[in-house]
Amino acid sequence: MGNPVVMLSLYPDFPNDVMSLMTSHAEFLFIMDRSGSMSCPMHNRPGAQDRIGSARDTLLLLLKSLPMGCYFNIISFENIYNSFFPKSVEYSQKTMDEALEKVKAMRADLRGTEILQPLKDIYSQPCLPDQPRQLFLFTDGEVGNTKEVLDLVKANAGSHRCFSFGIGEGASSALISGVTS
Numbered sequence: 001m002g003n004p005v006v007m008l009s010l011y012p013d014f015p016n017d018v019m020s021l022m023t024s025h026a027e028f029l030f031i032m033d034r035s036g037s038m039s040c041p042m043h044n045r046p047g048a049q050d051r052i053g054s055a056r057d058t059l060l061l062l063l064k065s066l067p068m069g070c071y072f073n074i075i076s077f078e079n080i081y082n083s084f085f086p087k088s089v090e091y092s093q094k095t096m097d098e099a100l101e102k103v104k105a106m107r108a109d110l111r112g113t114e115i116l117q118p119l120k121d122i123y124s125q126p127c128l129p130d131q132p133r134q135l136f137l138f139t140d141g142e143v144g145n146t147k148e149v150l151d152l153v154k155a156n157a158g159s160h161r162c163f164s165f166g167i168g169e170g171a172s173s174a175l176i177s178g179v180t181s
Contacts, residue, residue: 027071027088027131029122030059031115033139034076038108038167040140051167052108055138058165059103062136066091071131074099079111081118088128113141116149123156133160137179140167150178 038052059074066072071088072095075081084102089095115137127133143149153162166176 025067025070025131027073027128027133028062028066029072029088029133029135030062030074031118031122031135031137032059032074032076032106033078033113033115033137033141033167034106034108035078035113035141036108036111037113037141037170040168050108051140052106055140055165055167056103056106059138060100063096063099063103066096068092071128072099074103075118075122076106077113077115077118079114081114081121087125113139113143115139115143116145116152119149119152123152123160127159135160135162137162137164138167139164139175140171143172143175146172146175146178149175153179 032055034052038055039050063072068091070091072091073088074084076084084099085095122133122135153160162179164176164179166173
């Protein structure tokens with residue numbers, strides 16, 4: 001039989017408070033790191049999925065779990081940032097299909113990890129009436145201004161909830177645990 005082989009599939013287990021948010025109306029903003037380091041494999045072995053692939057799979061799962069009628073947008077960042085839509089759009093079959101196609105095409109082919117400016121822009125925009133804003137941050141790297149990022153998130157914790165997903169073993173634990181509010 002040769003060498004024994006074990007295959008393992010891991011599925012994210014989201015905390016109940018995160019999943020309960022999925023059953024109510026809200027504005028969901030997904031913030032995706034597309035820096036070059038996200039193209040690194042998750043494990044040091046041939047054929048391993050890259051970090052952007054893992055983040056993309058998690059994002060696809062979350063997008064498909066959103067309730068109809070909520071609002072959402074996806075912001076990707078590196079040393080600059082871009083939104084999939086000019087402003088948050090209402091979740092419908094049409095907008096979900098459009099977002100899914102863009103997410104599937106998403107690559108980690110950009111430069112540095114600059115999260116502060118997109119967060120400042122998000123926090124400067126007024127929240128939609130009766131739609132509490134939820135931020136979901138996907139990143140693998142450390143930033144040079146962790147304290148500034150954490151201070152900004154903390155200053156806006158009263159009006160925005162933030163959840164983070166550390167991608168890969170090199171993710172900054174200070175940043176990932178610090179932004180979760």
